Amino acid sequence: MTTIAVLGAGKIGEALLSGLLAGGRTPDELLFTERYAERSAELTKRYGVHAVDVPTAAARADVLVIAVKPQDIEPVLTELAPVIGADRLVVSLCAGLPTSLFERMLPEGIPVVRVMPNTPMVVGEAMSAISAGKHAKPEHLSIVEDLLGVVGKVVRVPESQQDAVTALSGSGPAYFFYLVEAMIDAGILLGLPRAVAEKLIIQSAVGAAQMLAQTGEHPVTLREAVTSPAGTTIMAIRELERHGVRAALLAAIEAARDRSVELGKAHES
Numbered sequence: 715m716t717t718i719a720v721l722g723a724g725k726i727g728e729a730l731l732s733g734l735l736a737g738g739r740t741p742d743e744l745l746f747t748e749r750y751a752e753r754s755a756e757l758t759k760r761y762g763v764h765a766v767d768v769p770t771a772a773a774r775a776d777v778l779v780i781a782v783k784p785q786d787i788e789p790v791l792t793e794l795a796p797v798i799g800a801d802r803l804v805v806s807l808c809a810g811l812p813t814s815l816f817e818r819m820l821p822e823g824i825p826v827v828r829v830m831p832n833t834p835m836v837v838g839e840a841m842s843a844i845s846a847g848k849h850a851k852p853e854h855l856s857i858v859e860d861l862l863g864v865v866g867k868v869v870r871v872p873e874s875q876q877d878a879v880t881a882l883s884g885s886g887p888a889y890f891f892y893l894v895e896a897m898i899d900a901g902i903l904l905g906l907p908r909a910v911a912e913k914l915i916i917q918s919a920v921g922a923a924q925m926l927a928q929t930g931e932h933p934v935t936l937r938e939a940v941t942s943p944a945g946t947t948i949m950a951i952r953e954l955e956r957h958g959v960r961a962a963l964l965a966a967i968e969a970a971r972d973r974s975v976e977l978g979k980a981h982e983s
């Protein structure tokens with residue numbers, strides 16, 4: 715039985731714990747550490763998973779998943795370094811932080827796998843990209859693939875691509891939520907009751923996502939099928955182009971990539 719400890723059970727840490735439980739893991743295979751006692755109590759009540767301190771997590775868990783904010787990484791690694799055994803696997807979910815930071819702060823030879831997941835983990839639909847650090851072997855990548863395969867899809871990427879991945883799929887759900895929020899507002903503008911607008915847009919988003927996932931058709935083909943000559947859709951597309959929505963997305967995702975690079979640089983020695 716592989717025991718997994720999540721160090722820092724905030725939004726993504728909780729998403730992982732709940733996704734693993736929904737995927738068939740039992741609470742006794744999972745542990746977490748948390749800075750705030752109130753948060754620990756809340757998670758234990760909700761999931762039956764126990765909060766421990768870092769030495770206990772290092773002693774009992776085979777896989778230590780680090781899910782604190784990048785800005786909070788150093789105290790966690792300082793606490794972990796003296797207590798971690800050589801047979802443990804460290805998995806970082808932290809945006810921007812290179813595996814070299816973990817390798818530098820932890821004892822020599824500890825395998826580290828960098829992961830960029832996303833929050834659809836809570837419904838078993840995460841997209842996670844994984845990269846091996848210098849001491850991580852193919853079997854370590856396989857362990858992480860098996861672990862995250864329970865909560866969604868997993869791809870392997872070179873670590874040099876992780877900042878781009880972070881901007882695309884790590885932050886990606888937020889862009890879709892933003893779009894949905896704006897489209898619901900448009901429904902309100904057109905006089906629909908909020909509940910109706912929400913239902914229309916959420917189901918349209920689910921349907922469109924399922925079509926993308928299941929048909930294998932290119933998004934352009936799917937969009938063209940909705941866009942009738944001199945119809946309604948092309949009038950909306952013209953406005954989206956006029957307002958530079960495509961260019962805004964390119965610039966937005968580039969800015970997210972740049973921020974990921976910057977978060978990593980803040981911890982360079």
Ligand SMILES: NC(=O)C1=CN([C@@H]2O[C@H](COP(=O)(O)OP(=O)(O)OC[C@H]3O[C@@H](n4cnc5c(N)ncnc54)[C@H](O)[C@@H]3O)[C@@H](O)[C@H]2O)C=CC1
Pocket residue numbers: 721722723724725726727747748749750753781782783784786789790807808809810830831832833884885
């Ligand atoms: N939220 C998201 O959609 C995603 C987040 N990530 C990454 O996951 C990490 C966590 O992000 P969130 O969950 O959004 O942040 P969060 O702030 O919700 O969670 C971080 C948790 O770590 C705890 N913490 C901080 N220092 C600690 C310490 N020394 N010991 C124990 N617990 C400690 C905090 O109390 C908090 O509950 C970040 O590095 C972020 O880049 C990655 C992919 C997606």
Ligand SMILES: O=C(O)[C@@H]1CCC=N1
Pocket residue numbers: 809880884885
């Ligand atoms: O916004 C952030 O920094 C984190 C990383 C990817 C998604 N959320």
